[in-house]
Amino acid sequence: MTFSTTDTRERILLTARELFHSSSYADIGIKQICDMAQVKKGSFYHFFPSKRDLALSVIDNMAEDWATGFVQEAFDPQLSPMERLDYLVDGAYYWQKATKDIDGRMPGCLFGNLALEVSTRDDVVRTRLSVVFEKIHRQFAQTLVEAVQISDIEPLNTDLTAQAMLAYFEGIILLAKSRNDPEVIQQLGGAIKSLRIENSN
Secondary structure (H helix, E strand, O other): OOOOHHHHHHHHHHHHHHHHHHOOOOOOOHHHHHHHHOOOHHHHHHHOOOHHHHHHHHHHHHHHHHHHOHHHHHOOOOOOHHHHHHHHHHHHHHHHHHHHHHHOOOOOOHHHHHHHHHOOOOHHHHHHHHHHHHHHHHHHHHHHHHHHHOOOOOOOOHHHHHHHHHHHHHHHHHHHHHHOOOHHHHHHHHHHHHOOOOOOO
């Protein structure tokens, strides 16, 4: 059976994404990725000069899925601002629960997992992850701006509160992963709407 060039690159990318998400980035070797994707090392290096280059592509690929998947759905302008936050928490819960039901364990957030493992050792990967987190931060901030405009919430520091919400969201996913219990996301997620940092006088 032969595969097109696009198929080969996609199989390497998706295989690495699955492995990086379910295991330690440091523990996954190029040989393991090639074996699982059923490609030769020469094909790997044709598309990805290094494991780091592959990791950057995995981050971009996952970010695109988020941008066009449940994160886009959660931040749908047709939803009220507070409904968007509920949708985001519910989306994270059902995604993590579905994966645990299949694999027996929660994968957590790929971006958060990589940030914890790689950020102190690779500034290039850390910077790419920061770009992803900044995009999500801006979506939180815009949601809060709209909530203030329609008087759903009292005026607050939308930028800092958005950062706090992102940190809280990632934190409860990490906590849930440490317990292998997606119910933690449901139990704690609603509190995200009560976070607020006041404007400085």
